Amino acid sequence: MKVVIVGSGPSGLVTCKSLLDAASPDFPFDPIILEQESDIGGTFRYRSYENAYLVSSKQLTCFSDFRLPFEHPDHLTLEEYVDYLRAYAKNFNLTKRINLQTKVVDISRDPSGGHVVSYVRRQSESSKWETVPQTIHAVYIALCTGLHVTPSVPTIDGIEHVIKPRENDERLQCSAFHSVEYKSRSQLAGRRVMILGSGETGLDLSYEAAKAGAKEVVLCSRSGFLSFPKALNDFSMLGIKFESKRPVPIDTLITNLAETAYVHPWIAKSHIRWFISDFVIKRVLWLLTGTQAGCNQWVGELESARLGRAYVFLNKSHKAMPYINRPYRARPAWMDYISCYVEPPEDSPPVTNFTVDLAPFPSHFLPDGRAVFPMSKRKDAIRMAKRDVKPDTIIYATGYTQEFNFLDKDSGYKTPGDADIRNVAASGDESVGFIGFVRPGVGAIPPIAEMQSFFWISLIKGQVRRPLPPPHYHLLVKDSARIKYGVDHSTYMSTLARDIGAAPGLLELWRDHGTHVLLCYCFGAAFTSFYRLVGPFRSEVAPQVIKTEIWDTITRRGIVGNVIMGIVPMSFYATLNLMAWALEKLLQLVGGVVYS
Template sequence: MRTGQTSMTVLILPSLQGCMSALTSLKYPELRTSKETSSTSQYKHRTQLANRRVLILGCGETAMDIAYEAIKANAQSVTMCFRTGFLSFPKVLNRFQVFGKTTGGSLPIDGLITNLFETAYVHRAIAKSRLRWFVSDFAIKRVMWSLTGTQAGCNQHVGGLPSERLGRAYVFLNKSHKAMPYLNRPYKKRDPVLEFMGNKYLDPPEDANSDRWVDTCSFPSSINADGTVAFEPRPDRKDWRRLKDTPVKPDCVVYCTGYKQDFNWLSPSYPTADQTNIRNIIKHDQPSIAYIGFVRPGVGAIPPITGQQAMWWTALILGKMPLPTDPPHYHLLASKNSRIQYGVDHSAYMSTLARDFGGAPGLLELWQEHGWRVLLAYCFGASFVTYYRLIGPFRSAAAPEIAETELMQTIKRRGVAGNFFFGVVPMAFYGIINLAAYLLELVGLIPAEESVVAADNEATKVNGEVISHSREKESLIE
């Protein structure tokens, strides 16, 4: 398309979830309808960005990937625009220098969360309060400052979220970290205290030795006739103050503005994903229609969740579990106006589904059936699907061996210090808090929760037929 005398190529790169998605409404309809508009599948190689003046709209993982690709393609300039900010964490925490000693490791960050008293045996009042999230946020922010000089994220010196939204209770972690050395370059300063301590984050040598950078700024309010961008005034942001008098004239605009779920191809008689009120999977009065894979974890992967959801729904429609109607306590804390209302805490969600269909193991039961090694792996491990197939209707004969070998390796890779600080300390702390909550409930100081629907827990209609819910946890797997 042409704006004034300026030619622009517009790439629309939404993050799509299956086929039931649509682009978020774009700010500039004339860009959206350009003949040169292309989708994610048409982006094939970084040479498409070579020698271009690239403007990226958005700050999610796709935006970070495109920013890095543009730098490596030797783009003339790269500018990333966003309204609020992001929380950056690498997929693996392994590039730190602590007291002068370089750390290694290859454990993903979502493997650092333990089950016992953080996911399993958590009292509903503690889960509802999100206390675990706020406590861990408090600790992580201080640790990140002591290692990287910033609390905004891991080695994140620009694009920080407002303090009231900075934490795992509110946002999705941005785990595309490769572009951060280039975003940080105009803002990262020497910290004499950290230098004295010997603490710092080590960027990859190729990126650390580069003199390139990625500019950031507020979202565009308009594109002028001469092709320059007018940014929304944000005097509270240091990147806007730095760039407000610098002409930005892109010849390539990349939309990384996300997606929205759209089910207009379904009959109006069908509930949509946003109408599901039981575990974000079904609507209580239409349990034969399930939405699998339509939640998004703050940290963690969607595929394991889809497997857990599939087991949950299978158990429900086969009458192996009652319809759960207790209030959920796994949602991220989104504002009412937020575009995404289906964010969940991965561990809390997985554990909730497992408790519903009878796959959440008891500690004594684990020890008696599978021995202390499996018990130890479960307590110190993250919420892997295999743990919820050790017992219950989806019991697998292969699960104990996987727990003792593959999943035990994720625990060993933390090392002694990692298991102490990420395992023993949280277990002891949250164990005491959960015990106190159970005692308070025992003496009547914590009231019962109300059902989310006026539904009978003992029977549900599926395709017009009443199915009873057996309390027996007989196996659904041969």
């Protein structure tokens, strides 16, 4: 059964490996990867820049059965992660199945069944593509081209006034480019930089511009953002500083028991877990930092109706926040004495008294190149209304869009937005899988892609439970929202695991793996390794990973941390779920009706 995988990023590699592991006499999967670039790695290889780090931890991001050395730092550079992917491909003998410099130009239905994939090759990056395509027949197609491929560039009236040549002096030439073209700080040194977009890339480039010695940095945000560091740093209370030699990655904090495992359908449907945790986190943030907008975030806050884990992607590129906060942070010294969050030290040398100006998205540019910002009650809008901003470098950190021009229009193919079966496949066309096309609010795409590959393979084999329970994992967005592929990481992972019979029961865990693994499962986050303890993708490596690396992550929180972030929420949510279960049974007893 030939399976063509389009793309050799993390999603493509893990799908190939999962297919090989799942091959059987009834399903003799024979996967190959077609990759148009000259190397593997996808976005992490071709849309990277110097000083770029993953904001998701190695504990979460690494695949379940191929881990990094224990002593390796929690967060990798993009170069290190690409090296990890190369090692992964080599370790599992995937390299021989990867066809580089091979671009898919058409996928169509084969009248006799399956799909016909047409592709062209080239010898090197500088050579031309072949003019005559070659073809291959595939029983299954896995689209793993990723969310971050085609730059999205919005139209802004008058931007031609900014980028026009000035006085024929090359030193004064202005430029506008998408963040995909940014590679090093030298592009920003001595410039007046405007960054459009306040996602993680936008925040990252704001910091890079400050460190590069830019004359001015203006970061433009459409509707705000929710800022958190990728790892919790130190804090002080009553003048006593609480320091951690190994800060805890923020994406490893959410516990399993009663939040993702053993959750009553009513509780899941209501999303009450998300709302309660948002309520608590806001109060804790106010106590520690003086603001509820984010972690030590004094400007750029989201509207109250969208402020929380239920609605947005957490922005974990936090290094620029001290520069952004400077004009706005106002907290009495006595409150800082009672409690204070300590920002992690920045890279040397520090930039003193420099401000990254937050601003609304410009409505247009005037003929003299000045940006015009819409007025509102936002703090940054009021402040920037008094400023003349004439950038000479504009960076579109406005994200990406997905295009599937290679799918034959007459063949009726669906796209990821149509994947109504757990965002992995479309009903009636399960032979095409979409792997890696959701993004978690807090978490990482690679481990989700691994679970999606397990689900798709189970779907092909007819091993997914039916009917599928309703999905309660999507982030809550309006119908008019531009991005609708957001999911809650832990809820989505555990949902897929239950669908394929890979979510372990507590008694089963204790019987098969002992107390140590059971404790890790209850206190740990939704690591993929937990869903390889039982079920169709059971792995001999998983228990050891859990007892060592994941156990270290849990114990690193300390006793107080595990009480506050583990025992308290687990006890509360367990009580909530038990009450829902008891009420359901009572209603069934009285009315004889099954409620879902």
